[in-house]
Amino acid sequence: MSREEIRAGAxxxxxxxxxxxxxxxxxxxxxxHAQGIPGGDNLTLVGIxxxxxxxxxxxxxIPFGMAADTYGRKKVIVLGLILFAIGSAxxxxxxxxxxxxxxxxxxxxxxxxxxxTALAADLTREQHxxxxxAMIGSSIGLMFAFSLVAAPALYAAIGMAGIFWLTAFxxxxxxxxxxxxxxxxxxxxxxxxxxxxxVMFNPSLLRLNLGIFTLHSVQMAMFVxxxxxxxxxxxxxxxxxxxxxLPAVLASFVLMVPAIVVAEKRNKVQPVFVGAVLLLLLTLLxxxxxxxSFAIVTSGLLSFFVAFNILExxxxxxxxxxxxxxxxxxxxxxxxxxxxxGLFVGGALGGWLVQHFDAAAVFLCDVAMVxxxxxxxxxMPPLPARRSAAxxxxxxxxxxxxxxx
Numbered sequence: 001m002s003r004e005e006i007r008a009g010a011x012x013x014x015x016x017x018x019x020x021x022x023x024x025x026x027x028x029x030x031x032x033h034a035q036g037i038p039g040g041d042n043l044t045l046v047g048i049x050x051x052x053x054x055x056x057x058x059x060x061x062i063p064f065g066m067a068a069d070t071y072g073r074k075k076v077i078v079l080g081l082i083l084f085a086i087g088s089a090x091x092x093x094x095x096x097x098x099x100x101x102x103x104x105x106x107x108x109x110x111x112x113x114x115x116x117t118a119l120a121a122d123l124t125r126e127q128h129x130x131x132x133x134a135m136i137g138s139s140i141g142l143m144f145a146f147s148l149v150a151a152p153a154l155y156a157a158i159g160m161a162g163i164f165w166l167t168a169f170x171x172x173x174x175x176x177x178x179x180x181x182x183x184x185x186x187x188x189x190x191x192x193x194x195x196x197x198x199v200m201f202n203p204s205l206l207r208l209n210l211g212i213f214t215l216h217s218v219q220m221a222m223f224v225x226x227x228x229x230x231x232x233x234x235x236x237x238x239x240x241x242x243x244x245x246l247p248a249v250l251a252s253f254v255l256m257v258p259a260i261v262v263a264e265k266r267n268k269v270q271p272v273f274v275g276a277v278l279l280l281l282l283t284l285l286x287x288x289x290x291x292x293s294f295a296i297v298t299s300g301l302l303s304f305f306v307a308f309n310i311l312e313x314x315x316x317x318x319x320x321x322x323x324x325x326x327x328x329x330x331x332x333x334x335x336x337x338x339x340x341x342g343l344f345v346g347g348a349l350g351g352w353l354v355q356h357f358d359a360a361a362v363f364l365c366d367v368a369m370v371x372x373x374x375x376x377x378x379x380m381p382p383l384p385a386r387r388s389a390a391x392x393x394x395x396x397x398x399x400x401x402x403x404x405x
Contacts, residue, residue, distance in 0.1 A: 005132065008119075012123075030050060045098075053105075053107050054108065054340050057113075062333035066196075068114065070193075074119070074185055082171075087109065091164045115329060117336075121316075126321055145249045192326070213338040215342065221350030222363075225354050252306045259276065277307075284304075284370060319335050350362050
């Protein structure tokens with residue numbers, strides 16, 4: 001990777017990290033905070049307050065992605081971060097659960113994921129794109145792990161309003177990164193944009209969108225039952241669960257690196273991708289058969305995070321490689337929308353299954369979903385040939401792709 005590509009990856013990963021840290025810090029403590037505000041005794045409204053962010057994210061990812069194709073990536077990212085900061089301020093000032101919901105709706109309206117990943121694709125060569133997507137994905141995982149440890153201490157020190165104000169500050173800091181640190185975006189490619197339906201129903205893109213929907217459905221469904229299994233199988237109190245999650249997440253980042261290197265340096269993207277889906281399937285099978293074993297559940301978490309992080313890095317990279325140049329933002333908007341829908345469906349389905357059956361039923365359903373995805377991955381057409389650096393530079397007109405002297 002060139003110095004500019006490293007700068008692009010690190011700065012865009014930092015933008016994601018600042019934004020996601022603010023979100024993750026809320027999750028472990030909001031339900032406790034809500035008990036002390038008007039309307040917070042209604043658990044349905046508390047759930048809506050937590051989930052409203054994801055719903056508006058799903059609604060606005062495609063419009064923001066299409067706007068990024070028309071008006072430029074950076075303008076859309078800054079607008080989204082401003083909306084996110086405003087929503088955080090509204091939530092910080094909320095006097096009841098309804099204003100908390102409004103704040104979360106506004107936070108979610110700043111749907112910048114498609115624009116950020118499209119900009120990452122613009123600023124990197126194809127042979128290094130998965131590494132940059134891995135940097136972004138790893139930053140999100142690290143913020144999630146950090147929030148599990150930091151949220152209770154921050155809540156005790158500054159309260160929920162303080163956490164929301166901190167979230168607003170982090171969003172404004174991310175704007176500074178966009179305007180002063182992220183390399184200049186290359187000009188948008190000339191020519192007419194493809195029709196939206198051509199992007200929406202492209203068979204290869206549909207397979208990848210099925211993949212991200214499945215991956216996040218499985219993740220959410222799993223975490224409906226994992227906390228209970230750690231308590232029941234290992235007699236581990238909820239406050240200590242980070243001792244399982246944190247090592248698993250950190251170790252998975254180390255273990256995913258060889259797979260990413262093999263995929264990029266040896267041009268084995270499709271075999272590594274299919275292998276990661278297969279690893280996910282085998283992990284879920286083991287957790288289904290051993291759902292009463294603390295050792296299998298905890299080791300399964302490590303294996304799950306390895307597969308999850310590889311796939312989380314490769315999927316947006318593949319989307320950007322297959323999507324038409326003038327519609328990368330739209331394609332990534334559709335991708336991020338299906339991701340958000342997967343989170344919603346996985347949480348709802350996992351809750352219904354564990355209520356009416358048991359934890360094993362959740363894992364069995366996950367196995368069935370990933371099996372369908374594996375078939376789709378195996379039947380995916382070969383990827384288009386990767387362009388050389390010189391061709392990429394000529395088509396983009398951006399110096400970041402030029403060979404270094």
